[in-house]
Amino acid sequence: MTDHSAHISAKHLNFFYGATQALHDVSVDLKRSRVTAFIGPSGCGKSTFLRTLNRMNDIIDDTRVEGQVLVDGLDVYSGACNVIDLRRKIGMVFQKSNPFPKSIFDNIAYGSRIHGEKSRRVLEEVVERSLRRSGLWDEVKDRLDHNAMGLSGGQQQRLCIARALAVNPEVLLMDEPASALDPRSTARIEDLISELRGDYTIVIVTHNMQQAARVSDETAFFYEGKLIEVGVTKQIFTNPTEKQTEDYITGRFG
Amino acid sequence: MAQASQYWKARLIRYLFMAAAATSILIVVLVFLFLGRESVPFIAKHGLGAIFGGQWQPVSFENEQFGMLPLITGSILVTLLATVLAVPFGIVAAIYIAEMASAAEREIWKPVIELLAGIPSVVLGFFGLVVVAPLVKEVFGLTSGLNAFTGAVLLALMAIPTIITISEDAIRNVPQSYKEASFSLGASKLQTIWKVTVPAALSGIVAAVMLGVGRVVGETMAVMMVTGNAAVITFSPTESVRTMTATVAAEMGEVPFGSDHYHALFVIGVVLLLMTFGLNMVAQRVLRKYRIG
Numbered sequence: 001m002t003d004h005s006a007h008i009s010a011k012h013l014n015f016f017y018g019a020t021q022a023l024h025d026v027s028v029d030l031k032r033s034r035v036t037a038f039i040g041p042s043g044c045g046k047s048t049f050l051r052t053l054n055r056m057n058d059i060i061d062d063t064r065v066e067g068q069v070l071v072d073g074l075d076v077y078s079g080a081c082n083v084i085d086l087r088r089k090i091g092m093v094f095q096k097s098n099p100f101p102k103s104i105f106d107n108i109a110y111g112s113r114i115h116g117e118k119s120r121r122v123l124e125e126v127v128e129r130s131l132r133r134s135g136l137w138d139e140v141k142d143r144l145d146h147n148a149m150g151l152s153g154g155q156q157q158r159l160c161i162a163r164a165l166a167v168n169p170e171v172l173l174m175d176e177p178a179s180a181l182d183p184r185s186t187a188r189i190e191d192l193i194s195e196l197r198g199d200y201t202i203v204i205v206t207h208n209m210q211q212a213a214r215v216s217d218e219t220a221f222f223y224e225g226k227l228i229e230v231g232v233t234k235q236i237f238t239n240p241t242e243k244q245t246e247d248y249i250t251g252r253f254g
Numbered sequence: 255m256a257q258a259s260q261y262w263k264a265r266l267i268r269y270l271f272m273a274a275a276a277t278s279i280l281i282v283v284l285v286f287l288f289l290g291r292e293s294v295p296f297i298a299k300h301g302l303g304a305i306f307g308g309q310w311q312p313v314s315f316e317n318e319q320f321g322m323l324p325l326i327t328g329s330i331l332v333t334l335l336a337t338v339l340a341v342p343f344g345i346v347a348a349i350y351i352a353e354m355a356s357a358a359e360r361e362i363w364k365p366v367i368e369l370l371a372g373i374p375s376v377v378l379g380f381f382g383l384v385v386v387a388p389l390v391k392e393v394f395g396l397t398s399g400l401n402a403f404t405g406a407v408l409l410a411l412m413a414i415p416t417i418i419t420i421s422e423d424a425i426r427n428v429p430q431s432y433k434e435a436s437f438s439l440g441a442s443k444l445q446t447i448w449k450v451t452v453p454a455a456l457s458g459i460v461a462a463v464m465l466g467v468g469r470v471v472g473e474t475m476a477v478m479m480v481t482g483n484a485a486v487i488t489f490s491p492t493e494s495v496r497t498m499t500a501t502v503a504a505e506m507g508e509v510p511f512g513s514d515h516y517h518a519l520f521v522i523g524v525v526l527l528l529m530t531f532g533l534n535m536v537a538q539r540v541l542r543k544y545r546i547g
Contacts, residue, residue, distance in 0.1 A: 054438065056434065056437065056438060059433070059434070059437060061357070084440045084441075084442060085440070086440075087437065087438055087439065087440040088439070088440035091438065091439070092434075092438035094431060094434060094435070094438075096431060098429070098431035098432060098434065098435045099435075100432055100435065100436075100450055100454070101432075101453075101454055102453070110436070110439060110441075110449070111439040111440065111441075113449075114436075114439065114440065114441045114442075114445045114449065115440065160435070163435070163439065164438070164439070167439055167440065
């Protein structure tokens with residue numbers, strides 16, 4: 001029996017960009033080894049919320065957090081949390097694929113290298129394992145020394161996923177990972193998420209409701225910085241409790 | 255009729271613009287031709303080997319010597335020292351301003367650096383004479399502070415604003431998404447700067463360094479004022495040296511027109527031109543090597 005206890009818990013989370021409040025009292029448990037989808041119209045705070053989980057909002061000036069985010073019970077905004085360890089544990093994939101302008105090998109090895117791994121043999125293993133995991137190995141194994149910028153958009157995004165997996169995270173945050181891709185590449189990313197499902201706690205922000213329905217176990221609906229409803233995906237899509245969720249899902253706004 | 259005049263108007267404007275563009279090429283060609291013409295008589299009489307002679311004694315009753323090696327080594331020594339001083343300093347400062355300083359701080363740094371870039375070299379020369387030279391003399395325990403090191407310090411001061419401004423632009427142009435990727439993998443700020451931001455900005459940084467060094471090689475006034483102007487072959491920073499530029503500037507005014515000495519000064523100009531040309535070629539090479547595409 002897989003453990004599906006709360007892996008990440010937000011408790012009464014408020015978030016501010018300067019004087020603008022972007023998140024209002026968000027409380028939610030994200031379950032271990034499950035795929036949770038965040039849906040909602042643009043500007044509803046779902047990406048902002050995602051970025052509070054690995055403290056990526058820290059690098060934006062003039063932002064403020066209130067409340068708690070607990071990862072394995074530890075408050076990531078307390079002094080006891082080391083942000084470097086946190087981000088190692090929580091990998092992230094961005095909306096726009098962002099490989100470094102380096103070789104494919106150096107992209108994947110980057111995380112291990114900054115964490116002190118020097119052995120070429122170990123790095124080669126990490127690179128192969130991560131690329132196999134993201135389904136890219138067969139496509140790139142003969143040109144690992146080529147620049148990653150030369151890959152197609154879909155390949156770049158899978159490279160970014162491989163790069164995130166290379167540091168052995170427990171959680172994978174994906175911020176609209178397929179929104180800039182063509183349908184075929186999108187399907188490959190979705191297949192990949194299905195393959196990773198169960199091994200990682202995955203949180204995916206998406207605009208595409210069919211995508212949320214296809215890949216996720218749980219779905220959270222955000223609207224105007226508030227978490228309106230969260231539950232098992234099937235139930236959210238067939239029988240939502242809140243009127244707003246139903247309106248959004250049936251396409252009445254958003 | 256109206257159409258035809260439209261056509262000729264467009265033509266005319268095109269040629270006007272072309273003439274403006276062609277002027278710069280023409281001037282470069284003329285400079286080359288002129289330098290070549292004036293230096294040929296010297297080469298014809300003394301041979302190319304004369305350039306590598308070890309003594310520069312252009313004014314003498316018995317035996318004039320036009321060996322340019324001391325001037326070439328003087329220029330190289332001062333340039334190298336200035337580069338060693340300016341490049342690390344400039345790049346680190348650029349990183350600080352681009353990546354670490356707050357927006358308010360940046361508002362102060364940038365105009366101050368631009369101000370530094372705008373100081374006339376003669377004024378910097380004064381500063382060198384009055385402040386840097388005595389300081390160098392004290393620190394190294396020398397009899398005179400007018401030496402290669404003092405010159406290099408001033409040249410570094412001139413190169414630094416160029417290096418900072420252009421490097422800073424390059425660093426700030428590195429997409430935020432690269433840095434986010436690095437941070438999301440658990441990299442610290444410093445790791446991100448050294449392993450992602452600086453490598454991604456490298457072509458711009460190399461260009462900045464080359465422009466800065468280019469300014470150093472060609473600079474005349476400040477070095478003439480503080481390097482002591484002794485034409486000796488040396489690689490010691492604390493000795494007086496004489497650069498190629500300073501030699502031309504100091505002697506051109508008094509040289510008899512058409513004499514060997516006169517033509518020798520033009521040969522110096524050609525050598526200087528070839529050196530900067532070579533520097534540019536190396537810069538292009540380096541840029542191409544690091545440009546990733």
